[in-house]
Amino acid sequence: MDLSNKIAIVTGASSGIGISFSKKLIERGAKVYGLARRLNRLMEIQNELGNQFSPIQADVTRHEEIRSWIKSQFSGDENPHILINNAGLGLFGNVEDVSLDDWHTMVNTNLNGVFYLTREVVPLMKKYDGHCHIVNIASVAGLLGNPQLSGYNATKFGLRGFSEALFKELRYDKIKVTTMFPGSIATSFFDQFGGTHSNMLQPDDVADTLIHLLETPDNFLVNEIALRPLNPKNPDES
Numbered sequence: 001m002d003l004s005n006k007i008a009i010v011t012g013a014s015s016g017i018g019i020s021f022s023k024k025l026i027e028r029g030a031k032v033y034g035l036a037r038r039l040n041r042l043m044e045i046q047n048e049l050g051n052q053f054s055p056i057q058a059d060v061t062r063h064e065e066i067r068s069w070i071k072s073q074f075s076g077d078e079n080p081h082i083l084i085n086n087a088g089l090g091l092f093g094n095v096e097d098v099s100l101d102d103w104h105t106m107v108n109t110n111l112n113g114v115f116y117l118t119r120e121v122v123p124l125m126k127k128y129d130g131h132c133h134i135v136n137i138a139s140v141a142g143l144l145g146n147p148q149l150s151g152y153n154a155t156k157f158g159l160r161g162f163s164e165a166l167f168k169e170l171r172y173d174k175i176k177v178t179t180m181f182p183g184s185i186a187t188s189f190f191d192q193f194g195g196t197h198s199n200m201l202q203p204d205d206v207a208d209t210l211i212h213l214l215e216t217p218d219n220f221l222v223n224e225i226a227l228r229p230l231n232p233k234n235p236d237e238s
């Protein structure tokens, strides 16, 4: 896909890889609707990226909010060509210590939120003559289970299943579906786990991979891709 003048929706655009995705898409000439709950952060990002970035304050766990934004935003000629389902979070702990609230927050954000937005966007993409692309940001935690990650693993494994079904369902509608499975990335995701270190993946590098996936030829689909630091160890601890 040629990204110039394409319309992209990026969830989780107020932080981390969502900022890098938005920045790289805009550098390629796309227009980005950046969704997140913190409007002040989104406004700061608009100051940095310019008016090709439109801040949209929305909570992906609230279906009605998402539905009415899509309905009002795309009531005219403009339709989204790209959807990056990126908003997500991990709340870790031994299974008996994971609160019901934490479990539900992960399921509502990482899984239900993806469904809520995707079900509203797909009909718009089906109306478009050319190719469209949905990219779901899972995690290596969607490929491998690990202690203390049961809830996060459950949502990201679930996202993998959702994405694979969608890829097969939407391919003949010219809608590509890709699932990304990144390892540790240096973002605020790690604020609650002691911070980041220099051997983690860098957000801009992950975003370069996203751009590559989006720019592949129309009949060429990377449906799944795993990204990892070659050496994942914290250099300060070795």
Ligand SMILES: NC(=O)c1ccc[n+]([C@@H]2O[C@H](COP(=O)([O-])OP(=O)(O)OC[C@H]3O[C@@H](n4cnc5c(N)ncnc54)[C@H](OP(=O)(O)O)[C@@H]3O)[C@@H](O)[C@H]2O)c1
Pocket (backbone or CB within 6 Å): 011, 012, 013, 014, 015, 016, 017, 018, 035, 036, 037, 038, 039, 041, 058, 059, 060, 061, 086, 087, 088, 089, 090, 109, 137, 138, 139, 140, 181, 182, 183, 184, 185, 186, 187, 188, 189, 190
């Ligand atoms: N960092 C990693 O190591 C890593 C590795 C693999 C996969 N991932 C995945 O990558 C994605 C992005 O994470 P990140 O590392 O960039 O983390 P981050 O810096 O913490 O960003 C998370 C983003 O999600 C948004 N968000 C959370 N709940 C939301 C909600 N209910 N509605 C709308 N937006 C919401 C946050 O915005 P607001 O708080 O403003 O709403 C924020 O913009 C997540 O899906 C994560 O699971 C991260």
